[in-house]
Amino acid sequence: MKENVLKPMASVFKKLVEKDINQPLQLSKILKFETVILDPFIYCSTEHRLNNWLRQINLLSPLHQFTINNEIVPMDHAGNITYDEKITKGALLPIKQQFKWYFEHDNNFKLHYDELLKYEQSDSDVISNFVQGKLWKEKITLYEGKIVFPYFLYVDEFEINNPLGSHANVQSIAAVYYNFPLATNNSKLSSIFLAALIKSIDIKEFGNDKCFKILINELNELENIGLNISTEHGDFRVHFLLGLVLGDNLGLNSLLEFSKSFSANYYCRFCKIHKSVANELYEEDASVMRNIQNYSEDVAKMCFSETGIYNQSIMNSLNSFHVTKNFCADSMHDLFEGVCHYDMCHIIKYYTSTVKLFSLTTLNNRKANFNYGTIEVGNISPNITELHLNKFHLKMTAREMMTFVHFFSLMVGDLIPDNCEVWNFFLTLLKIVDLIMAYTFTENSILNLKQLIKQHNSLYVTLFGDNLKPKHHFLIHYPTIIQYSGPPRSYWCMRFEGKHKEIKMYARSTCSRKNITLTLAKKCS
Secondary structure: OHHHHHHHHHHHHHHHHHHHOOOHHHHHHHOHHHHHHHOOOHHHOOHHHHHHHHHHOOOOOOOEEEEEEEEEEEEEEOOEEEEEEEEEEEEEOOHHHHHHHHHHOOOHHHHHHHHHHHHHOOOOOOEOOHHHOHHHHHHHHHHOOOEEEEEEEEEEEEOOOOOOOOOOOOOOEEEEEEEOOOOOOOOOHHHOEEEEEEEHHHHHHHHHHHHHHHHHHHHHHHHHOOEEEEEOOEEEEEEEEEEEEEOOHHHHHHHHOEOOOOOOOOOOOOEOOOHHHHOOOOOOOHHHEOOHHHHHHHHHHOOHHHHOEOOOOHHHHOOOOOHHHOOOOOHHHHHHHHHHHHHHHHHHHHHHHHOOOOOHHHHHHHHHHOOOHHHHHHHOOOOOOHHHHHHOOOOOOHHHHHHHHHHHHHHHHHHOOOOOHHHHHHHHHHHHHHHHOOOOEOHHHHHHHHHHHHHHHHHHHHHHOOOOOHHHHHHOOHHHHHHHHOOHHHOOOHHHHHHHHHHHHHHHOOOOOOOHHHHHHHHHO
């Protein structure tokens, strides 16, 4: 390109300039453009120059590689064991700068502010957004007369190496994302932003306090000091409050210091019910819900087997946040990778083995040949086997399970007799799924959901003689969660887990695993 295009262009330019301009000083200044033509990308010819240029035009802000632990340990250097310094680090993106850029870009500040006013001034009893729930109304009482926007934080671990290889779990990374519930189309991957990357092994070894302390300090500044947002309508001081911490059960309980195992005596992060009672509990018991007072008492006990709490969570150091007020549940894992598996396996086993209304082969044939339509055709699940049924886990993704449950009645409904109790149980499950995945709620629909969940859990125990599983138990808290935080589809894990794909793609493009969190953070910044 340089020989065939750039050099001829520079030559023509030089001849034209030398012909028309006689003053030496003016000529030398103009001929400097010849250098630009010959090497138009000199400003980004190295990584250092590229980064400087991006910073100059406000497209890049320096990453913060923070120290988690620093110690002297024996290390192997070319076969010789010597004592040397070992520094463990994580990567933190410039969150405050990212927030500022986002709200100063296009018309984002006005769109968020108008959306917030619309919900705050609405007299309707419909709940369609987080800011209409009880939780947000409690949080903003501390900031009367100020502009306050909510954001969600999501924490999850993912594997960047081959999960079946010899180095599986060695390079597992915990990613922290955030998004804004007031944003239009906030489920788009482009509306989900990376905040930090930390190796999972470092979190397990050094704990949440050391790994997330720097991040929490940044979030406290966003809350207490806020940011000055410059718009075409003037400058505005905006405070940002953490609305919810999102994640699957393991990710949330790990960060919030609750039980990481469903076999623990007190595995629920919402209530203090013992697992033996939870096995047959059909509705929420308000008297045993966790709150700030009994949480403090449980932390002081320092007895995990009696409380289900390991220790005080670092997240409580945020002024407007407390782990007992984190009314968030993940319908992706609770429902479509939990309850639906148990329920559908029992239902299918009943019809194929107990009453033998149809065979598993018939179900698989109907499922394979069903007309799913143009949208759902990409979510067809594999054949169901006896092994899957016996393990109470069908080989389906959450999205495939959602499709299967919705179309199951059309696949085999003609084979079911009237007034079948098991079929009524399935229809109850279907109503619960439809309600939980709704975009809007009213007091009546929340009350209806509560009654359906009570009926569902009772029928599950009665019809199948099986104990309720932990994910059945989580269902009883959904009506309360919706009252406080709005529709569950606004804070489920589905879209956030899709964000992992980008980072995994960057990880596959490099063979090095040294300082991998910094490498990936740079790619995502």
